[in-house]
Amino acid sequence: MTVFIDVLLVVAILGTGVVSGVFYAFSGFVIQGLHRLPAADAARAMREINVTAVRAPLMLxxxxxxxxxxxxxxxxxxxxxxxxxxxxxxAVVYLVGVVGVTGGANVPRNNRLAAASASDDAALAAAWGEFRPGWQAWNHVRSLTSAVACVCLVVALVS
Structure with a gap:
């Protein structure tokens, strides 16, 4: 059982580390780069990112x-x-800070952005203006909590 538990801990460490890195990349430069675009274009780009994000690599x-x-x-x-x-x-930090925040804060913002009219630049720009600050703040939380979870799991493994 010890080898099985060690493998689970290593998988959890790798998973939390990968997830933290993905969220860090979004907070660190992806959203910042999008924000340099005209607001309607940033909204369009983020909508496309959100479509491709809901696939096996990130969801897994x-x-x-x-x-x-x-x-x-x-x-x-x-x-x-x-x-x-x-x-x-x-585990609790990860489940609350990543899964909970994703479902409770980031996904609803993604859905509101997706609901803006694709052909109306003013509506897209307004949607981006409402989307970005809150989404990015909650994404910082996801990045930090997955990193904290990773450290906790490392301690659990080496203890």
Whole structure:
């Protein structure tokens, strides 16, 4: 069982690290680059990014990691982990800060941006103006919480 748990921890560490990197890239330069475009063009580009984001690579990273995190919580509660509280902390931080924030904050903003008329530059510009600040702030949260979760899981592995 120890090898299995170690593998789960390593998979969770890699998953949280990858997810943190993706969100960091968006906060660090993707959204910043889009914001340099005219607002309607930025909105159009982000809408296309959102369409391509909902595919296996990103969804597997986010939600596959969430499933592994849930499995670690179950194993920790069952007394199978050497450092259960670190694993539980990492899993909870990830589940709330990434999955919860994605569903509760970022996806609704994506949906509102997608609902703006594609042929109306003024509507797209207004939608971008409403979208960007909140989306980016919550994306910072996702980047930070997935990094914190990664550190917690590393501690759980080496303890």
């Amino acid at each position: 990273a986010i939600f596959g990691t969430a499933l592994v995190a849930l499995a670690l919580v179950v194993l920790a509660i069952a007394g199978q982990l050497a450092a259960p509280w670190w694993a539980i902390a990492g």
